[in-house]
């Protein structure tokens with residue numbers, strides 16, 4: 001068997017929203033297909049992947065470097081020992097040949113996107129859901145019930161507190177028990193009003209997480225911590241620059257309740273530095289590394305090894321990104337859950353058709369691969385690329 005082609009297309013996922021750092025008016029994502037010569041159920045096996053929101057499409061890097069490295073490799077050098085499937089670790093090593101360490105830039109997004117497609121193909125060739133394959137690989141029991149929370153609460157032109165409340169209410173109506181909103185894109189007084197409006201709306205039906213998207217300096221992060229600690233928040237997310245571990249550690253002196261960060265750390269080395277120097281607490285804080293932005297699942301497995309070395313449980317991980325890849329990792333490897341954007345970044349995010357959120361959890365359907373074939377709007381776009 002072999003990979004016969006790798007296709008990429010850069011697609012818009014633009015919307016008029018903004019967080020404290022960026023707007024999404026020009027946001028794009030790369031969609032990738034890894035085309036194999038394997039046939040299952042009368043159909044060519046094609047693995048699909050895409051990067052999650054927040055970083056832009058990576059067509060340049062994919063087409064100029066990573067695609068060709070894979071296609072130029074001897075097919076048997078990318079296969080498992082048994083020769084019956086691709087070995088994602090070997091494909092990964094091939095992609096990263098002649099790449100220096102450190103300074104991860106956005107090549108981690110390009111590699112993560114292709115890596116997602118490789119895992120999708122591998123699980124389809126095995127004829128199993130990826131989460132079942134991952135659990136088998138690690139000798140553990142899969143748990144198809146996954147916690148998900150609703151991310152939104154963006155700043156939006158003309159959006160007032162009643163619109164924000166209505167948005168959050170709609171998430172509760174759809175079964176979510178944790179909702180997230182943005183902070184740091186307005187004055188602290190305005191944000192306080194927004195938070196109080198949402199807390200009044202959700203009452204005891206749900207919990208609220210807030211996300212500063214790395215906007216704050218130490219002084220502002222502490223000022224917000226002093227306001228936020230009066231509320232029963234689910235977490236206080238990405239307070240300062242993602243690579244400023246000393247800032248993260250300093251905030252923990254002002255904020256006892258859970259904090260979350262990691263969506264902009266793109267390697268297991270960066271994750272290790274966060275755990276070494278960031279003052280994050282394994283009994284309450286959350287880690288949001290997103291494989292689709294950070295060299296894929298091959299690298300995420302290394303990150304999970306780092307967590308173990310530092311005494312962290314995988315259940316403290318609730319990845320950023322709202323994609324089905326992380327749902328599979330959560331169900332297969334025991335993560336604490338996954339993000340979800342009920343109204344954004346479609347058709348890429350979300351769940352297979354018919355999957356409902358009940359009491360803050362979904363049940364993974366038994367679909368081969370990552371499960372994209374179960375989401376009709378998504379698979380339609382994917383097949384336009386390669387089938």
Ligand SMILES: O=C([O-])CC(=O)C(=O)O
Pocket residue numbers: 019053054151211213263320321339
């Ligand atoms: O607004 C964004 O860039 C997305 C984000 O931080 C999140 O989902 O946590």
Ligand SMILES: [Mg+2]
Pocket residue numbers: 211213237238263320
């Ligand atoms: Mg975030």
